[in-house]
Amino acid sequence: DAGITQSPRYKITETGRQVTLMCHQTWSHSYMFWYRQDLGHGLRLIYYSAAADITDKGEVPDGYVVSRSKTENFPLTLESATRSQTSVYFCASSESRVEDTEAFFGQGTRLTVV
């Protein structure tokens, strides 16, 4: 199916563990983004990628790692999960920069760190 999919939808992990959130898009969009959403903060950009093998930090990158070896995939890794990283994570893709092209968001991954 065409679109953008995130997996898993729900994840519970323990403090200190490494966890990877997956994001896959079928449109061959150049740009991909990771946001986290917390009460009172709206959506905050963690990392983005302009193309394969090109990534850059967003507003809140600390504690996260991304890679983009293939255009269609943009995994987000929490190297050592902390309780403050409990959040809902959204992946998005667009043909160009989000500000002048429609961005398509996944359904989100709800991550709980205990």
Added chain:
Amino acid sequence: LAKTTQPISMDSYEGQEVNITCSHNNIATNDYITWYQQFPSQGPRFIIQGYKTKVTNEVASLFIPADRKSSTLSLPRVSLSDTAVYYCLVGDGAGANNLFFGTGTRLTVIP
């Protein structure tokens, strides 16, 4: 570091027109203004985008004054299904890492 400012919440009765205003004093010359809608447990969904003056599509209108320091999303004749959070997105410079969502406006449509 607030890039945009929106009302936290709004209530409206069904059938009324709703106007949500976003302030973005630091908007750059080349930046667009984009609005998204988000329902609970879903990712945001694009509504409308504009650069200046007025833009209209099948679901909303976007009004942007000449100084572009604010914008107003207009939803005509809202229904219960329009109950959602609405986000204003504005970049403040080159590079996608400067693209900030507003805090969002929670719109509640009342029967």
